Structure formats: structure tokens, C-alpha cells
Amino acid sequence: MFTYDRVLNKCKKGRVEMKLANEAGFSNNDFIEMYRKMWQIRIFEETLEQLYKNGEIHGTMHLCTGQEATAAGSAGLLRKQDWITSTHRNHGHSIAKGTSIEAMLAEILGKKTGTNQGKGGSMHIADPDHGHLGSNGIVGAGFPIAAGAALTAQMNGTDQVVICYSGDGATNEGSFHEAMNLASLWHLPVIYFVENNQYGMSTATADSMNIRHISQRSQSYGIEGITIDGNDLIEVINTTFRAIQKAQSGGGPTLIEAMTYRYCGHSKSDQRLYRKKTEEQWWQDNFDPIKRTKKTLLEHGILTKEECAQIPLVVQTEIKAAVVKVRKDPKPDLTDLETQVYAE
Amino acid sequence: MKEITYLEAIHEALDEALSNDEKVYLLGEDIGVYGGGFGATKGLLEKYGAGRIRSTPISESAITGVAVGSAMTGMRPIMELQFSDFVTIAMDQLVNQAAKIHYMYGGSTKVPLVMRTAAGSGTGAAAQHSQSLENWLAHVPGLKVVQPSCAYDAKGLLHAAVEDNNPVMFYEHKLLYPLKEEVPESKFLIPLGVAAVKRAGSDLTIVATGIMVHKAIAAAEILAQSGIEAEIIDPRTLVPLDEDTILRSVAKTRRLLVVTEAVKRSGFGGEIAAVVAESDLSMQLLAPIMRLGGKAIPIPCQQDLEYAAVPQIEDIVKSAMKQMDAFKGGLV
Ligand SMILES: Cc1ncc(C[n+]2csc(CCOP(=O)(O)OP(=O)(O)O)c2C)c(N)n1
Numbered sequence: 001m002f003t004y005d006r007v008l009n010k011c012k013k014g015r016v017e018m019k020l021a022n023e024a025g026f027s028n029n030d031f032i033e034m035y036r037k038m039w040q041i042r043i044f045e046e047t048l049e050q051l052y053k054n055g056e057i058h059g060t061m062h063l064c065t066g067q068e069a070t071a072a073g074s075a076g077l078l079r080k081q082d083w084i085t086s087t088h089r090n091h092g093h094s095i096a097k098g099t100s101i102e103a104m105l106a107e108i109l110g111k112k113t114g115t116n117q118g119k120g121g122s123m124h125i126a127d128p129d130h131g132h133l134g135s136n137g138i139v140g141a142g143f144p145i146a147a148g149a150a151l152t153a154q155m156n157g158t159d160q161v162v163i164c165y166s167g168d169g170a171t172n173e174g175s176f177h178e179a180m181n182l183a184s185l186w187h188l189p190v191i192y193f194v195e196n197n198q199y200g201m202s203t204a205t206a207d208s209m210n211i212r213h214i215s216q217r218s219q220s221y222g223i224e225g226i227t228i229d230g231n232d233l234i235e236v237i238n239t240t241f242r243a244i245q246k247a248q249s250g251g252g253p254t255l256i257e258a259m260t261y262r263y264c265g266h267s268k269s270d271q272r273l274y275r276k277k278t279e280e281q282w283w284q285d286n287f288d289p290i291k292r293t294k295k296t297l298l299e300h301g302i303l304t305k306e307e308c309a310q311i312p313l314v315v316q317t318e319i320k321a322a323v324v325k326v327r328k329d330p331k332p333d334l335t336d337l338e339t340q341v342y343a344e
Numbered sequence: 345m346k347e348i349t350y351l352e353a354i355h356e357a358l359d360e361a362l363s364n365d366e367k368v369y370l371l372g373e374d375i376g377v378y379g380g381g382f383g384a385t386k387g388l389l390e391k392y393g394a395g396r397i398r399s400t401p402i403s404e405s406a407i408t409g410v411a412v413g414s415a416m417t418g419m420r421p422i423m424e425l426q427f428s429d430f431v432t433i434a435m436d437q438l439v440n441q442a443a444k445i446h447y448m449y450g451g452s453t454k455v456p457l458v459m460r461t462a463a464g465s466g467t468g469a470a471a472q473h474s475q476s477l478e479n480w481l482a483h484v485p486g487l488k489v490v491q492p493s494c495a496y497d498a499k500g501l502l503h504a505a506v507e508d509n510n511p512v513m514f515y516e517h518k519l520l521y522p523l524k525e526e527v528p529e530s531k532f533l534i535p536l537g538v539a540a541v542k543r544a545g546s547d548l549t550i551v552a553t554g555i556m557v558h559k560a561i562a563a564a565e566i567l568a569q570s571g572i573e574a575e576i577i578d579p580r581t582l583v584p585l586d587e588d589t590i591l592r593s594v595a596k597t598r599r600l601l602v603v604t605e606a607v608k609r610s611g612f613g614g615e616i617a618a619v620v621a622e623s624d625l626s627m628q629l630l631a632p633i634m635r636l637g638g639k640a641i642p643i644p645c646q647q648d649l650e651y652a653a654v655p656q657i658e659d660i661v662k663s664a665m666k667q668m669d670a671f672k673g674g675l676v
């Protein structure tokens with residue numbers, strides 16, 4: 001059953017009107033940078049789609065087209081020393097956290113120069129140098145790992161925070177509930193950021209849980225939960241910013257449920273038989289996060305029409321160049337096969 | 345050197361590790377005032393405080409995941425699983441996360457954690473609190489598996505496990521906790537991957553793990569009365585496995601009996617047997633390789649049944665005798 005608009009209206013009514021002069025204290029340039037990041041994510045995913053069609057990608061991949069605001073507006077707020085854990089659908093989070101697009105491309109094309117030296121592929125992008133602790137192929141496995149990283153920050157007395165990304169479906173895993181409870185109990189500086197894109201593979205949220213909002217689940221664990229419009233960049237920024245501040249001041253975890261939608265199928269084998277084309281169209285026409293951000297930036301005179309048009313073109317050129325370059329990169333050598341099983 | 349129990353040796357190693365390195369911390373169920381499932385962490389809360397001796401909710405998946413996440417970010421957690429049977433609930437974090445992260449992430453991240461757990465039968469705790477599942481984890485590349493059989497080894501191996509930059513599974517046997525022997529009072533390391541010759545002998549090699557080392561030694565004393573000198577090898581760590589020491593011994597004795605408490609079927613004893621079977625020595629053996637292991641049954645509660653479920657001294661004696669009799673007067 002499709003209930004997004006009802007949910008959306010409900011959560012919109014409850015929230016304070018956001019001003020563009022937002023809580024994170026963004027300058028115009030910061031907004032432009034985020035807008036550019038959203039385009040990087042969109043075009044990165046579209047590029048992968050094409051490369052996949054060309055037969056250049058070995059293995060599956062999970063694209064996040066349509067979910068650009070949740071990634072950019074949250075990971076985009078973190079500093080390099082802050083941490084994220086991500087999922088099979090990690091490209092947006094990875095780019096937003098600062099992982100090199102070129103290294104990601106190389107990884108996905110199976111190159112030695114990739115983020116994981118070709119050993120991980122799309123689903124496992126990791127980049128600890130930029131605070132990206134890694135993406136996981138096991139749904140729900142990141143919840144306690146993120147709590148563990150947050151414990152490190154707490155024990156070392158730093159002000160680092162952790163954002164743990166997950167999908168809606170993952171919150172039905174036991175690990176979600178164990179980790180929530182523990183993170184709350186220990187007041188860990190971790191933000192559980194659930195991208196509710198309405199489906200876990202083919203299963204609609206209404207068919208996998210008997211509650212209206214995933215954020216309600218936080219109540220059992222004594223932590224704050226909030227449902228937001230995940231395709232509204234400003235709302236994502238403000239909510240995440242508040243959660244970060246709370247985490248840094250010892251207030252413990254927050255559960256953010258960001259309503260969004262994935263445009264593509266779950267993975268490369270999905271024919272999307274479980275949903276209607278009209279539903280997909282409705283989202284793209286009315287709620288596209290990039291279009292909405294563009295509109296806001298134009299309305300507030302942060303960007304001109306020409307500048308807006310320029311950004312995706314520049315990004316497109318950059319990513320194209322990266323593809324050309326990475327294609328020539330070396331594959332891992334067979335001598336790499338049995339290395340790195342154990343750390344020195 | 346002071347005579348202390350296996351449990352005290354573990355306690356001492358934990359204490360020393362905590363005082364040597366501020367990145368070391370403990371987590372697990374009831375490890376605070378209660379002192380952990382079997383008392384290994386007694387007194388540590390008072391000494392190091394709740395910040396480093398972290399008693400957790402009953403959440404094996406979260407405990408293990410937190411250990412993984414904190415290890416990835418620079419801490420050196422030592423987690424306690426009250427019973428090794430509960431590894432089923434921690435399994436994803438151990439097998440799909442801890443074991444794979446270093447490789448899967450291209451060597452960019454290390455997971456230096458220790459999972460301590462109490463294993464084995466003999467306490468009447470029945471099917472869900474008595475298993476020996478170390479072979480499950482020995483199968484997974486990326487994990488190391490340690491199985492100390494005595495107090496001295498427990499202390500030295502635990503220190504080595506804590507200092508290792510990989511996830512190390514540390515199997516303690518419940519019946520060994522009260523066993524005493526002399527152990528150095530200060531910190532020392534036994535490198536992982538070095539077997540111990542627990543008894544020298546020339547007629548037959550018995551490779552035994554964990555508590556079976558003691559049963560094998562007792563069996564060897566009985567065998568000695570019939571003039572059979574068994575050499576007892578304790579691998580001490582299943583991963584990495586010290587194949588050289590095993591092969592060196594079998595080269596001398598040309599007979600191999602492997603004894604584990606774990607169920608024989610698909611057990612680690614098969615691995616040890618294969619090390620010899622696949623070597624050049626296999627053509628020179630004086631008897632077929634034999635394995636003793638737990639019966640393929642859930643561990644029963646009743647004492648006689650429980651006793652009969654796993655190899656005992658008399659089983660080892662019998663098998664050793666059989667080894668000595670094999671091919672008598674035939675092949676040499
Ligand atoms: C433990 C586990 N169960 C099942 C799967 C197969 N699987 C991969 S992604 C997925 C759906 C996840 O849904 P959700 O958490 O909503 O994330 P989304 O794909 O929508 O981003 C499933 C069932 C898996 N990888 N791991």
C-alpha cells in the first residue's frame with residue numbers, strides 16, 4: 001500500500017518552518033557545494049548504469065538515484081575525522097563523505113587502484129582515511145559496528161560522531177534493536193540514519209512492519225526518533241545537524257527516518273514488478289531532491305539559472321574523464337589473491 | 345613463578361593487558377560485579393572502572409559488533425561470550441564482519457579483537473551449554489583460533505592474542521579453570537602458531553586439543569606401563585596451525601592418533617589427520633591414521649551419558665593400542 005504522501009503531510013505539519021539560513025550556519029557556497037555533490041551522486045550512478053550495460057562491471061550494484069539529498073545533507077555535514085558506516089546502497093554516502101569518485105569507479109571496475117584494491121566491489125566501498133568505515137553486504141550488520149566506533153570516540157574523549165546508514169528493511173533485523181538499546185544505554189555519539197525508500201527489495205514497508213513510522217521504534221530504547229522529508233535537502237541538513245550537536249554534547253543517539261525513494265530497481269536483476277510505473281513517475285515529478293534543491297537555490301538567489309545548468313555539465317565532464325582514466329588502470333595481480341587475509 | 349589456576353592465569357593476563365595498554369577494554373555480559381560467567385573478570389571493575397570493564401545487556405550480536413567497530417577505530421576490545429554455544433548469535437559479526445574486513449576493505453582496516461569464551465562438556469549443562477564449536481571458526485579465513493590446555497599456555501597465549509592485530513577466538517575449557525600449575529607472575533607471550541610437545545615419546549604421536557591434552561597424557565602414562573611411549577602434541581592454536589611440529593613428530597613415530605572433544609564428524613581432527621595424510625609421511629606410516637572425537641549427538645545432561653559422549657582416557661588407550669597392533673608383522 002502506498003502511503004508516502006500521507007506520511008509526508010503528517011510529518012510536515014509537525015515541523016517548524018525551515019529557513020534557508022539554516023541551523024548548520026551554511027554559507028551560499030556551502031549550499032552550492034552540496035548541490036554539486038548531489039549531482040555527483042546522480043551522475044555517478046547514471047554512469048555506472050551505462051558501464052553495466054556495456055558489460056564493464058562484474059557483479060551487481062545497488063544504485064541510490066533519487067536518494068541524493070539524504071546522503072549529501074547528512075554525510076556532507078561531517079568532518080573528515082567523523083565516521084560513517086554504510087550499506088549495499090552506499091555510493092551516495094561514500095561520495096558525500098569525501099571518498100574519491102575515481103577510486104570508487106576503479107573499485108567497481110575491478111582495478112587495483114580502487115578503494116579496496118579491487119577486493120570489495122560496489123557493495124563494500126571503504127575508505128577509513130576519510131572516515132568511511134566501510135559498506136556492508138549483510139543487511140543490518142552496521143548497527144552495532146557504528147556503535148562500536150562511537151564507543152571509541154567516547155572512550156577517547158573526542159568529539160567525533162558516527163552516522164550509521166541503513167535502509168527501512170534493515171530495521172527489522174535483530175541487530176538494529178540490540179544496537180539501539182546499547183547505544184542508548186551508553187549515550188553513544190551515533191546517529192542512526194534510516195533511508196526509508198519505501199521498499200526492502202520488493203517488500204513495501206507496510207508489508208514488513210506494523211507501525212506507521214520507523215522512527216517510532218526509537219521509543220522502546222529511550223532515544224529520540226524523528227521522521228523527515230528525506231528529499232528536502234534543508235530538512236535533512238537541519239535534522240542531522242541537530243543530531244550531531246546532541247551527540248557531541250553527550251546527548252546520545254538519534255534515530256532519523258528520512259522518507260525517500262529509489263528510482264532504479266533494487267539491484268541489477270530487479271524488474272520492479274512490485275510497484276507501478278505511475279508511482280515512480282509521481283515521485284520523480286513531485287519530489288525529486290535535485291529539482292527541489294535547485295528550485296530553492298534559485299528562489300533565494302543563491303544560484304542563477306545559468307550556474308545551475310553549468311554544475312551538472314561540469315560534473316558530467318569530470319566523471320567521464322575519470323572513467324577514461326580508470327579504464328586504463330591495472331587490475332589486481334594474482335599475487336594479491338592471498339594477501340591481506342591477516343593483518344601484520 | 346607461582347602456582348595458579350587456569351582461571352587465575354586468564355585473570356592475570358586480562359589484568360596485565362588492561363594495565364599495559366589503555367586501548368584495551370573488556371565487554372560482555374555480567375563481567376562487572378559478577379566477575380564474568382566463570383569469574384575471569386572478578387575484581388577488574390573495581391580496579392579499572394565501568395568505562396573499561398563494560399558490562400552489557402544480553403545482546404551477543406551487539407557486543408560482538410561493538411567490539412568490531414571499536415577495534416576498527418583503534419581500540420583493542422576483549423569480549424567475553426559467556427558460553428561458546430552463543431557464538432551462533434554472534435556469528436555474523438565474527439564471520440561476515442571481523443574475519444573479512446581486513447581483506448574485503450583492501451587491507452585498509454584492522455580488527456584487533458579477542459573473543460574469549462567458555463567451551464566444552466562435563467558440567468552437566470547439556471546440549472546448549474556444552475559444545476566445542478571451535479572448528480566452525482577455524483574454517484573461516486581471517487580469524488585466528490586459540491585453544492589453551494593449561495594455565496601457563498592460557499596466560500601466554502592470551503597476551504599474544506591481545507597483541508595480535510586480527511580477530512582472535514580464544515576457547516577456554518570450563519573443566520580446565522581450576523587446574524593449577526606454575527605460571528610466571530609477569531607478562532609473557534606464547535606466539536600463536538607454535539605447538540607444544542607435552543610429552544616426548546617415540547612409538548606413537550597423539551595430537552590432542554584443549555582438555556584432551558590432559559586425557560592423552562593420562563592415557564600415555566597407562567600406555568607406558570605396557571612399554572608404549574606416546575608423544576603428545578598440543579597444537580595450542582588451530583589457526584595458525586603448527587604443521588611442522590606435528591610432521592616432525594610423526595616422522596619419528598610413524599603413527600598418528602588425533603583426539604578432540606569436538607564432534608568427530610567434520611571436526612578439526614580431520615584437518616590434522618589430513619596434514620599428515622597429504623604429506624610424504626603418509627607412505628611411511630606404520631598404521632592408518634586414527635581420529636577420536638565427540639559422538640555425533642547433542643551433549644546429554646545425565647552424567648554417564650555425558651561422559652560417554654566425548655573421548656575419555658580409556659578410549660585413547662584403546663585406540664593407541666590398536667595403532668600399535670596395526671599391520672603387526674606386515675608392512676614395515
Ligand atoms: C542479512 C541479509 N539478509 C538479506 C539480504 C539480501 N538483501 C540485500 S539488500 C536487501 C533489502 C534491504 O532493504 P533496505 O534495508 O530497505 O535497504 P534498501 O535496499 O532499500 O536501500 C535484502 C533483502 C542481505 N544482503 N543480508
Ligand SMILES: [Mg+2]
Pocket residue numbers: 167168169195196197198199200201
Ligand atoms: Mg529500503
